[in-house]
Amino acid sequence: MVALARKTEVEPAGVSVSARGVDHGFVLHGDYLPVLQDVSFEAGPGEFVALLGPSGCGKSTLLRLVAGLDRPRAGSLTVDGAEVTGPDPSRVVVFQDPTLYPWRTVWRNAALGLEARGLLKQNRGRVDDALALVGLQEFAEAYPHQLSGGMAQRASLARALVNDPKLLILDEPLGKLDSLTRLTMQGELTRLWQQRGFTVLMVTHDVEEALLLANRVIVFSDRPARIHADLAVDLPFPRHRDHPELLRLRREALGLLGLARDW
Amino acid sequence: MTAIAEAGPADRPGPLLADGDRRPHSLGLLVVAGFLWLALAGLVLLWPDAQEVERTRLLGVLAGVFGIAQLAAWGGSRLLTPLARAGHFAPWLIVLALWLAIWEIVTAKLDLLPLPFFPSPQAFVEVYTDDWRKLGDSLLASLWLLLRGFVVGAAVGFSVGVALGWSRRVGYWIHPVMRLVGPLPATAWLPLAFFIFPTSASASTFLIALATAFPVTVLTWSGVAGVQAAYYDVARTLGASQRFLVFKVAIPAALPHVFVGLFMGLGSSFAVLVVAEMLGVKSGLGWYLQWAQGWAAYANMYGALLVMALMCSTLITVLFKLRDRLLAWQKGLVKW
Numbered sequence: 001m002v003a004l005a006r007k008t009e010v011e012p013a014g015v016s017v018s019a020r021g022v023d024h025g026f027v028l029h030g031d032y033l034p035v036l037q038d039v040s041f042e043a044g045p046g047e048f049v050a051l052l053g054p055s056g057c058g059k060s061t062l063l064r065l066v067a068g069l070d071r072p073r074a075g076s077l078t079v080d081g082a083e084v085t086g087p088d089p090s091r092v093v094v095f096q097d098p099t100l101y102p103w104r105t106v107w108r109n110a111a112l113g114l115e116a117r118g119l120l121k122q123n124r125g126r127v128d129d130a131l132a133l134v135g136l137q138e139f140a141e142a143y144p145h146q147l148s149g150g151m152a153q154r155a156s157l158a159r160a161l162v163n164d165p166k167l168l169i170l171d172e173p174l175g176k177l178d179s180l181t182r183l184t185m186q187g188e189l190t191r192l193w194q195q196r197g198f199t200v201l202m203v204t205h206d207v208e209e210a211l212l213l214a215n216r217v218i219v220f221s222d223r224p225a226r227i228h229a230d231l232a233v234d235l236p237f238p239r240h241r242d243h244p245e246l247l248r249l250r251r252e253a254l255g256l257l258g259l260a261r262d263w
Numbered sequence: 264m265t266a267i268a269e270a271g272p273a274d275r276p277g278p279l280l281a282d283g284d285r286r287p288h289s290l291g292l293l294v295v296a297g298f299l300w301l302a303l304a305g306l307v308l309l310w311p312d313a314q315e316v317e318r319t320r321l322l323g324v325l326a327g328v329f330g331i332a333q334l335a336a337w338g339g340s341r342l343l344t345p346l347a348r349a350g351h352f353a354p355w356l357i358v359l360a361l362w363l364a365i366w367e368i369v370t371a372k373l374d375l376l377p378l379p380f381f382p383s384p385q386a387f388v389e390v391y392t393d394d395w396r397k398l399g400d401s402l403l404a405s406l407w408l409l410l411r412g413f414v415v416g417a418a419v420g421f422s423v424g425v426a427l428g429w430s431r432r433v434g435y436w437i438h439p440v441m442r443l444v445g446p447l448p449a450t451a452w453l454p455l456a457f458f459i460f461p462t463s464a465s466a467s468t469f470l471i472a473l474a475t476a477f478p479v480t481v482l483t484w485s486g487v488a489g490v491q492a493a494y495y496d497v498a499r500t501l502g503a504s505q506r507f508l509v510f511k512v513a514i515p516a517a518l519p520h521v522f523v524g525l526f527m528g529l530g531s532s533f534a535v536l537v538v539a540e541m542l543g544v545k546s547g548l549g550w551y552l553q554w555a556q557g558w559a560a561y562a563n564m565y566g567a568l569l570v571m572a573l574m575c576s577t578l579i580t581v582l583f584k585l586r587d588r589l590l591a592w593q594k595g596l597v598k599w
Contacts, residue, residue: 067500089502099493103515103592113501115511143592163501 014046014199015080015090015166017066022075024061025224034224035061039075041218041227048193048200050210053220054257059203062225063169066201067093079167089113091167092160096175098152100144106155107131107140113163130158133192150181154188161192168193170202174209186212190237207253211246212239219256228256290350292357293337299360300330306364306372307385313374318385318392325388326363382562390566397551402570404546405536408464409578412471413532417525420476424483424524428517429509441480449474449535457543467539474535475528479521486520487513519593522586529582533575548574 019041025034035058043049051059064070065077068087077084079091092113100109111127114120120127131137134154144152153173160168170189174182190213193200204210210217211233219228231253235245304327312319333349333356340347363384369375370383391398426433427441449470460466490513498512540549548571555563 069496069499087499087502089500091500093496093500095493095497097493099491099497101494101512101515103518103590112498116498116501116503116507145592159497159501 013164013166013197014044016045017043017167017199017201018078018081019062019066020076020078022062022065022072022077024058024065024070024072024074036065036072037224037226039225039227041230043199043201043216046197046199047216048202048214050214050217051201051203051220052207052210052217052253052257053205053225054222055205057220057223058225059220060171063093063171063201063203066167067091067169069093089117089163090165091169092163092165093169093171094153094156094160094173096172098144098149098156100147100152100155100159102144105141105143106136106147106158109144109155110158110162112159126162126164127158130162131155133161134158134188148181150177150185153177153185157192161196165198167199167201170200172203172205175204175206182209187238189213194237207250207257208241211249211253212241217249217253219253229253287347287350289353290337290340290347292353293333293350296353296356296360297330297333297337299357300326300333302330303360303364303367304330307367310372312371314371314378314383316371316383316385316389318389319371321392322367322385322388326360379559379561382565386562387566390563394563394566398567398570401546401548401551401567402574404544404550405540405548405571406574408467408540408544408547409471409532409536412468412536413475413529415468416472416475416532417479417528419472420479420524420528421483421521423476424480424521425487425509425514425517427480427484428487429513441477445477445481449477449531450538453539453542463539463543463545467536467544470539471532471535474531478527478531479524482520482524482527483517486517486524489520490516519590522582522590525582526579529578537571 019039022036022039023034024036025032027033039062041049051062053059061070065072066079066084068084068091071085084091100106101112104112107127108115110130111120111124114123114126128137128140131140134157136151136154136158139147139151139155144155147155153176157173173189174185177185186209189200193213200214202210202213214233217231217233219231220226221228231249233246233249235243239246304323307319307326308323333353336346336349340350367384370381371385423437423441427437452470452473456466456470457463460469494512494516495508498508503512536547537549537552540547541553544550548567551567552564552571555561555567
């Protein structure tokens with residue numbers, strides 16, 4: 001754990017992400033369904049950017065494009081200036097569901113990326129470190145069906161961190177957790193991000209979560225998703241939910257989502 | 264299999280048993296069973312036979328020894344707790360003793376049932392004492408044939424199933440063939456197979472492999488095709504190659520389905536084995552059954568049927584044990 005932290009102090013680990021005029025959509029029952037329309041944004045190295053928008057607006061599609069799992073129909077996506085053409089272990093996704101492999105123990109799940117790239121033998125210690133980082137070292141030999149929802153999500157976070165990502169792509173990673181586990185995990189995410197210095201892109205539909213964790217909050221419209229606003233959250237960590245600036249930003253974000261009057 | 268006797272007493276708390284005393288409640292019944300088997304021995308040895316039968320003494324002695332063994336297990340269970348496990352079988356042992364007594368009376372002792380269709384228990388014993396060599400050879404021949412056919416069929420079915428689930432191009436060519444040929448019972452190929460193949464052994468290996476391969480192919484295929492897309496996404500973002508996706512994601516995820524296919528394949532391989540041995544192969548338990556029928560040796564047929572049942576049951580058990588080992592990560596596995 002200490003070794004990992006020290007390493008990131010030497011070299012800044014984050015990459016810059018840039019989207020220019022990205023269009024994407026799906027063909028559904030013969031009709032074209034636009035999902036993303038002319039999306040452009042920049043995320044600097046080491047920034048924590050939250051993508052906020054109503055459910056089903058296409059934010060997750062954007063993350064899949066950044067991860068390289070799908071290619072955009074138009075526009076360009078670059079990471080550190082290089083076009084994204086496919087998945088790469090330096091850009092790791094944490095999905096809404098932990099999607100741990102049920103036939104592997106927690107340890108072997110966390111080791112997945114190293115094993116896939118043939119690096120496991122020399123780097124077994126990194127798996128142990130990552131499990132310790134998320135507090136699961138005692139559950140290394142447990143199977144996923146023996147874990148609670150929060151533990152499973154932590155295991156999937158460890159699976160991502162083992163690969164020393166330069167970009168962490170989070171697709172509503174806390175969406176299905178109970179509110180107490182969620183609060184703890186929010187704190188842990190901030191701590192890991194500060195310690196490791198990677199760039200984070202996080203999709204969420206929770207306004208408060210976006211404002212608590214991110215440097216910048218990009219607000220999307222309903223489908224097809226377009227960028228509505230780009231809010232800078234210039235507050236030190238750890239943040240408090242009832243900070244007046246945070247409350248003001250919350251009202252502004254809710255207003256942009258068309259919900260101001262309900263509160 | 265052993266769970267039957269456990270089910271009842273396990274629900275009720277034993278008021279007089281100390282903590283940690285896991286002796287079954289039916290342990291006391293073991294005394295009843297032991298004396299019943301001794302009584303059976305007396306019945307066999309002392310009541311003169313009405314039928315002309317051999318091995319009456321051997322049957323009586325076996326029953327007596329078995330009865331004494333049960334009494335010894337009951338007595339010894341106080342010192343050696345593993346012996347108490349015999350208590351689980353006590354109700355079964357009682358029923359078996361009663362059934363054997365009735366069987367013995369209506370055949371050997373009173374000659375009420377027509378021969379040769381209903382042989383006595385001692386005639387049954389005689390099959391094993393006098394014909395064990397031929398029975399043993401038949402068992403080995405059947406096992407060897409089954410093993411060859413099943414292994415070939417399972418390997419082919421598994422490979423084709425993975426290829427079908429993975430590659431659209433393979434699917435284009437194999438899917439129509441499989442749909443047409445797969446549902447055809449393997450036994451329908453029998454006349455053709457014995458004609459085409461140089462030996463009856465290779466012909467029946469082919470038939471058993473065919474019967475095994477179809478269910479294994481279909482279940483492996485549906486297992487691989489049904490793997491969650493998210494599992495692949497995870498591996499792809501972590502830098503997995505195609506090879507890794509097949510061998511470390513698709514196949515392990517499909518394994519529960521594969522075992523259902525292997526189980527079904529083993530079942531249909533038994534059916535084909537017996538038919539092939541009855542119609543073409545000159546060895547094996549199926550052949551033995553056919554041979555015994557030709558001589559109207561009904562006791563031998565019953566004896567061979569019992570051996571066959573034990574063989575099939577043991578093979579299924581072995582398959583389930585293998586599955587339990589490989590799929591230990593699954594919740595709620597059915598215990599065989």
